[in-house]
Amino acid sequence: MVEMNLIQAVNSGLKCAMEGDASVVVLGEDVGMDGGVFRATEGLLKKFGPARVMDTPLAESGIVGVAIGMAVAGLRPVPEIQFSGFLYMAYGQLVNHAARVRNRSRGKFTCPLVVRTPYSGGIRALEHHSESLEAIYAHVPGLKVVIPSSPYDAKGLLISAIKGNDPVVFMEPSRLYRAVKEEVPEGSYTVPIGKAKIVKEGSQITVISWGSMLQQTRLALNHTNVDVELIDLRTLKPLDVETIITSVKKTGRCVIVQEAPRTGGFASEIIALVNEQAIFSLKAPVARVTGFDTIFPLYKLEDHYLPSTERIINAIEATANY
Amino acid sequence: MAEKLLKTFNVRHLQVLDDTGKADSRLMPRLSARQLVELYGLMVLCRRFDEKALSLQRQGRLGTYASVLGQEASQIGAAYALGKADWVFPTYRDASILIVRKQPMVRVLQYFGGDERGSIPAEGVNNFPISIPVGTQGLHAVGAGMAATVQKKKFAALACFGDGATSEGDMNEAFNFAGVFKAPVIFLCQNNQYAISVPVKRQTAAETIAQKAIAFGFEGIQVDGNDVLAVYSATAAALKKAYAGKGPTLIECLTYRIQNHTTSDDASKYRSAAEVELWKKKDPVARMRKFLERKKLWDNRKEAELAAKVERQVSEAVSEYEAVPKPEVDDIFKYQYEELPGFLRRQMDDYKNLVEGK
Numbered sequence: 001m002v003e004m005n006l007i008q009a010v011n012s013g014l015k016c017a018m019e020g021d022a023s024v025v026v027l028g029e030d031v032g033m034d035g036g037v038f039r040a041t042e043g044l045l046k047k048f049g050p051a052r053v054m055d056t057p058l059a060e061s062g063i064v065g066v067a068i069g070m071a072v073a074g075l076r077p078v079p080e081i082q083f084s085g086f087l088y089m090a091y092g093q094l095v096n097h098a099a100r101v102r103n104r105s106r107g108k109f110t111c112p113l114v115v116r117t118p119y120s121g122g123i124r125a126l127e128h129h130s131e132s133l134e135a136i137y138a139h140v141p142g143l144k145v146v147i148p149s150s151p152y153d154a155k156g157l158l159i160s161a162i163k164g165n166d167p168v169v170f171m172e173p174s175r176l177y178r179a180v181k182e183e184v185p186e187g188s189y190t191v192p193i194g195k196a197k198i199v200k201e202g203s204q205i206t207v208i209s210w211g212s213m214l215q216q217t218r219l220a221l222n223h224t225n226v227d228v229e230l231i232d233l234r235t236l237k238p239l240d241v242e243t244i245i246t247s248v249k250k251t252g253r254c255v256i257v258q259e260a261p262r263t264g265g266f267a268s269e270i271i272a273l274v275n276e277q278a279i280f281s282l283k284a285p286v287a288r289v290t291g292f293d294t295i296f297p298l299y300k301l302e303d304h305y306l307p308s309t310e311r312i313i314n315a316i317e318a319t320a321n322y
Numbered sequence: 323m324a325e326k327l328l329k330t331f332n333v334r335h336l337q338v339l340d341d342t343g344k345a346d347s348r349l350m351p352r353l354s355a356r357q358l359v360e361l362y363g364l365m366v367l368c369r370r371f372d373e374k375a376l377s378l379q380r381q382g383r384l385g386t387y388a389s390v391l392g393q394e395a396s397q398i399g400a401a402y403a404l405g406k407a408d409w410v411f412p413t414y415r416d417a418s419i420l421i422v423r424k425q426p427m428v429r430v431l432q433y434f435g436g437d438e439r440g441s442i443p444a445e446g447v448n449n450f451p452i453s454i455p456v457g458t459q460g461l462h463a464v465g466a467g468m469a470a471t472v473q474k475k476k477f478a479a480l481a482c483f484g485d486g487a488t489s490e491g492d493m494n495e496a497f498n499f500a501g502v503f504k505a506p507v508i509f510l511c512q513n514n515q516y517a518i519s520v521p522v523k524r525q526t527a528a529e530t531i532a533q534k535a536i537a538f539g540f541e542g543i544q545v546d547g548n549d550v551l552a553v554y555s556a557t558a559a560a561l562k563k564a565y566a567g568k569g570p571t572l573i574e575c576l577t578y579r580i581q582n583h584t585t586s587d588d589a590s591k592y593r594s595a596a597e598v599e600l601w602k603k604k605d606p607v608a609r610m611r612k613f614l615e616r617k618k619l620w621d622n623r624k625e626a627e628l629a630a631k632v633e634r635q636v637s638e639a640v641s642e643y644e645a646v647p648k649p650e651v652d653d654i655f656k657y658q659y660e661e662l663p664g665f666l667r668r669q670m671d672d673y674k675n676l677v678e679g680k
């Protein structure tokens with residue numbers, strides 16, 4: 001076990017996956033010589049050589065598109081898109097092809113592809129570097145969407161994603177890259193995709209979050225006496241419905257915390273599921289704490305946009321005391 | 323300070339057979355008499371298949387279909403040159419490529435008849451399913467080619483696309499990646515001069531599509547796309563280059579779409595009958611037949627035998643197609659992920675209970 005932050009855990013996960021399987025390759029802008037703008041791929045070029053660690057032309061659709069061809073022809077590519085704000089350029093390739101290869105060929109071809117991309121705000125960046133539009137990927141049939149919030153999970157989930165045979169959008173909360181350290185095994189291990197984690201058991205209220213907001217939500221729990229059951233989704237698709245519903249049936253109350261804009265965000269889907277499967281256990285309306293339905297502001301105002309501990313505490317207490 | 327000329331470029335055009343079927347012996351590809359006859363046989367088969375597909379569509383027995391008529395030389399010449407291990411990334415107007423690449427005709431019909439099972443390639447043949455969004459599949463071909471390089475395997479990838487696709491960003495990214503990584507890729511552009519109704523001069527101000535390759539750092543060549551031997555020859559050369567690690571080639575096949583864009587289109591709205599007539603005179607199948615007759619490899623008796631044979635093959639495929647049982651409802655759900663996730667199982671079971679309960 002070694003103390004690692006989230007970005008070191010991602011780096012370690014890539015290294016383990018590449019050591020374990022010669023078909024795993026990394027490609028993207030600045031992933032080679034530079035080791036990635038966040039250092040996720042540091043040391044990989046030296047260790048695995050330019051055939052497996054490819055600095056590519058600056059073209060996001062091209063990166064994802066060639067990765068699809070590689071995946072179909074026998075590799076396990078792990079393209080990095082430098083910021084999720086630039087992944088939209090490759091959205092067509094993801095929706096039109098990566099997600100459909102298996103279905104279109106009735107299982108004859110598969111697309112084992114893991115698109116890694118940092119997302120979320122709070123890093124004092126330029127426009128397009130702070131967005132949380134995970135819902136637009138979760139909406140697409142055929143894609144899996146994985147969002148870790150801790151170093152241990154990041155490494156284990158990444159290795160699972162690379163070993164799997166389905167395309168995965170792997171979103172890494174950039175604000176948490178260096179925020180916390182924890183003990184992480186140096187060797188290879190997996191954390192299952194599609195399984196949420198109960199971070200803290202509790203009896204009064206279920207609080208659900210993922211990725212960038214998990215840390216903020218944990219902080220908020222220090223400032224309330226409500227006995228919270230905190231769930232980290234870890235995977236948005238396929239979603240661990242059972243863990244959510246079991247918890248909400250137990251507590252009868254639910255708050256969802258997401259950084260993304262409110263309308264059509266993933267919290268909406270969770271509320272719909274709770275309505276369908278646990279509505280008669282509810283003692284209060286389900287609340288959601290979200291970003292605003294606005295363009296993500298530049299950094300002088302970003303702290304107002306990001307759900308604060310205060311907003312989270314207010315929602316938890318209002319729901320608990322309803 | 324001085325101004326100097328840094329580079330000059332040329333664009334070649336290749337024609338082996340002229341309109342009357344006369345061959346330039348210096349340019350003849352190395353093909354045996356048997357192969358020449360086989361090539362012609364494939365052209366006749368694919369044309370009959372195409373006619374049949376159009377007629378099935380008109381009778382309501384097939385869905386929307388995109389005819390290959392007039393482009394047989396471009397498709398068959400290229401596909402015939404490929405090796406078994408090579409990959410093909412086709413579009414919706416590449417039925418002849420698929421047939422030459424051993425795709426059972428029944429499956430081609432199944433695909434246009436609304437059944438995904440039609441995209442399953444023959445065992446051991448790497449035909450990727452048809453791509454509908456224009457120009458998006460070039461990148462997949464480049465990725466497959468890059469995979470060959472990484473895995474040190476000997477195969478190349480054929481990217482199929484048309485003149486319209488060359489306007490798409492993805493296609494230009496594909497050219498760029500292929501050039502930078504020297505990927506073993508053959509870009510086969512069937513310039514049939516129309517993207518539905520829009521003529522090629524609205525796609526590009528460049529005089530040829532072939533010359534676009536130059537800007538991406540690799541070779542481009544224009545061939546007479548109604549000359550099967552020219553297309554074969556250019557493809558075989560490009561393949562040899564790809565296997566040798568010398569990178570991609572862009573082959574522009576100058577041809578013409580005789581039919582409407584698809585069975586939902588009416589081309590008389592945007593082009594003249596005279597123009598279509600002009601191109602009918604350059605018919606690729608008739609040209610190859612004239613060539614074989616000149617070489618004393620063909621006669622009316624052989625033609626009649628061939629016509630009867632392809633008629634039988636196509637009819638059998640149609641009967642087989644119409645006898646295929648409908649796919650199961652489960653098939654909608656089964657292939658989304660490697661394992662059926664719980665949420666999808668629930669949707670499937672709910673729906674099946676409803677349907678089966680009736």
